Amino acid sequence: MSGSTEGDLTKTGMALKHDREWDYELDRIVEAIEERDASKVGLQFPEGLKRRGPKVADDLREAAPDDVTFMLSGQPCYGACDLDTYLMRRTDVFVHFGHTPMKESDSIVYVPLFSNVDPFPIMEDALEELDDPSENADVGLVTTAQHMNRFEEMTDWLEERDYEVHTRRGDDRLTKEGQVLGCNYASADIPADQVLYVGGGKFHPVGLAMEHPEKRVVIADPVNNAVSIAEHDQFLKQRYASVHKAMGAEKWGVIFCTKIGQGRWEKAQEIVDNNENAYLITMDEVTPDRLRNFDMDAFVNTGCPRITTDDGPRFHKPMLTPGEYEAAIGEKPLDSIEFDTFHDTW
Amino acid sequence: MSGSTEGDLTKTGMALKHDREWDYELDRIVEAIEERDASKVGLQFPEGLKRRGPKVADDLREAAPDDVTFMLSGQPCYGACDLDTYLMRRTDVFVHFGHTPMKESDSIVYVPLFSNVDPFPIMEDALEELDDPSENADVGLVTTAQHMNRFEEMTDWLEERDYEVHTRRGDDRLTKEGQVLGCNYASADIPADQVLYVGGGKFHPVGLAMEHPEKRVVIADPVNNAVSIAEHDQFLKQRYASVHKAMGAEKWGVIFCTKIGQGRWEKAQEIVDNNENAYLITMDEVTPDRLRNFDMDAFVNTGCPRITTDDGPRFHKPMLTPGEYEAAIGEKPLDSIEFDTFHDTW
Structure with a gap:
């Protein structure tokens, strides 16, 4: 169906x-x-x-x-x-x-390959993790491309249960109302302190929690038939650890990713222009193997932030987002670190 | 120097x-x-x-x-x-x-990054593996891009020792006299049954031995300071094993490599046109990871032959060269298998 x-x-x-x-x-x-x-x-x-x-x-x-x-x-x-x-x-x-x-x-x-899984049974279970609408009716609703086709039905379903559902198209990188990408959660910039994510896996909701640490992100996963809360504590701990490790770095490799939608050229050039020990490295797939042959102390990845945050520990040297790099070289306070997101198309 | x-x-x-x-x-x-x-x-x-x-x-x-x-x-x-x-x-x-x-x-x-290693001491040692010039003076001489700058000196050196040195520029893929590539040994198409390879490693001379199994290939390796004979027996055994494994294959993945100099489009299209269970797959880096997600019984690689012959065993399913594929589907006798080479530029 x-x-x-x-x-x-x-x-x-x-x-x-x-x-x-x-x-x-x-x-x-x-x-x-x-x-x-x-x-x-x-x-x-x-x-x-x-x-x-x-x-x-x-x-x-x-x-x-x-x-x-x-x-x-x-x-x-x-x-x-x-x-x-x-x-x-x-x-x-x-x-x-x-x-x-x-x-x-x-x-x-x-x-688009829309999923044919019925989201409503697991949404029913997820209600237990949301505030009772009589006390706090505001809830954000987001999903992925796979479940986008039933987004309106989901909104109606929540409204029938007395929630005030806040949805948003987000910015230019997002094509649909309520859509999230691994690198963009602008659709969750809504006036509600709880967000219901309907979709498979934890990749997207954990990104959402990293980007919006002040919000409670409830996961209703109809693919794995599970309800949970997206955690971001581990993320922040791991990021601080990487920044600390990179603090003594002398030679920096600045990765410019050549993939469509990932080329933050100004950011990359700004870093190398201001640090004579920084070297621009261009590549499409950013993998541990490809970086191992470069003799660097640390890397800044101006490409996909999820490679940095999710795969970071697999690389032989610390890898930071551009914002974390600023903290590591002392240009910004450490507690200003936040999730790195993408907002343009290409 | x-x-x-x-x-x-x-x-x-x-x-x-x-x-x-x-x-x-x-x-x-x-x-x-x-x-x-x-x-x-x-x-x-x-x-x-x-x-x-x-x-x-x-x-x-x-x-x-x-x-x-x-x-x-x-x-x-x-x-x-x-x-x-x-x-x-x-x-x-x-x-x-x-x-x-x-x-x-x-x-x-x-x-070009020419090596500054002196090739003559190891060439001296290698003379022991060549026929005495009084009995068989004909010898081919080949080397890699790294040692190209001393090719003439090497030729002279052998001639001074009474050898008749046969050299050749090869075909359009080769830019220099006596040069070999991992995929092209046309510079060794010379009237001599022994060839002296001067250069680092075994990658090139083993390819040469695979392409010209009738010739004795003596390796003078000035980088590792070692003399040896290039063996191709293992190669043939491994290739026959791969062809045998692929013989029962129903679904074939036909790899078209998008790298400059590797695009044998006619070859790839010919295979899929004549086999309804063959599927064209395009990629730049041909790696085990990338092929694992395709549900195929065997692969034909129309790209770099050295991926097939040298890395073949690392793939989850047998990978053949186009010539080996013909043998596997019964269009050519098994004993016609030979080393796959490249002869155009791009």
Whole structure:
């Protein structure tokens, strides 16, 4: 059961090889192929769905003209920033599954892959963690791209239970009302001290809690069928530890990430302009392996903040966000450290 | 002591921060910066020299105008194919150290990084492994980009010892007489059944032995100060094992590598056009991690053959070269398997 009726494959009569848990919107893709008379079509799936790729390609081969060549992107893909720009440039139609648009173009088809999981049973359980509406009715509501299709229903559901639901589109990086990204929680800038996050996993709500430490973030996870509270204490402790470790650093590697949506050039250049022991390093994937060969004492990552906060401990030297770097070199007080977020598109 | 006098830094009077083992040809780089009035300069080092990058950047900062921003490429770099095209496109001068050109352009400066190791003592030792010139005077001579600057001297040295030295420029992929690449040994297509390889490591001579199994390949390694014979038996055994494992495969992943110099598009498309259970997968770095998420029974790698032959066992499913694939699906006899080489530039 998918919320999108346009892409409803149950009516196409095709013998589908792919699973039906997600709606891949094959008819919309085939339409784009025919409209553009495409001969090369690129398909990019998020890491967790890559193994569905071949079957989706099979179904598309069935439905599309014979002379179309389909290509699956083998580049790592964890978010909207991981757009395979090489494949995008070299195909007539490029389909990106599972993330909202970071860049718009006529030849790109974004297929959101809405979850078909029913969110309401777990939202019911989550009510126990929210204040009783008779005492505090204000609640924020946020979710991820996967559950966006039922956002209005969720809002109505909470309102029927006497909550005053505060939602917000956020800034330009966010395409939908109530949407959060791993690096942007502007949709939670609402006048409520409790926020209900409906979605899978803890990656997003923990980011939200880091960005808004003053708010109580209740997680209603319909995928894992679990309710919990997002914790950010561990985060702050780990960040302080990294800043302390980096304080004695002499040589700094300043990472400029070349991915779409992550290029904070001014920030990177400002750091190297003001520190003669800082060196600009450019790369797409920021991994421990790639940094190990650079003889640096510490790194500042101007790219994805979640690499810094979530994967930081996997790197051989401390890695800081630009704000933490300022604290480490004494330009800002230590207690000013906050979660690093992204607000532009690309 | 470097063979290149143009780039001899001992005469520049600069207080050099970088080591002197290699000649980074700073004056040639500074000249290019001034000529192009560059404000952004990219520097790309091979993996093994990445840690020298910051010091080379320091010396360049000293010598270049104040408003120049230097950027170090953090992309993996193991060979001439690993040109950081992103950084190349976004800088006014782009310097690639340690490999011969795969693509020529006004804004690219290639610095060969010639070794300053004396090759003649180890060549002396290697004579014991060559036939006595009175019995068989014909010998091929090959080396890598690092030792290219002394190739003529090496030829003379062998001729003085009564050898008839056969050398060859090879094909378009090779820029210098006697040069070998990990994927191209056309410079060893010479009428001699013994070849002397002068250079560091076994990567190149083992490739040579795989490509020319009928020749005896003597390794004179001046870096590790060792003489040995390149073996290819292990290679063939391992390749047969991989082909056998892949024989029952139903679903094939056909890798198209997006790196400069590795794109064999016709080969890749031919395979998918003729096998409905083959799927094209595009990527730059071909790593076990990236392929693990694809649900395939076997892979054909149309990109770098050395990933297939040298790293093959690290992948979760058998990976074959295009020629081996033909053997695995029964289109070619098994004993026709040979080393996969590259002959175009890009």
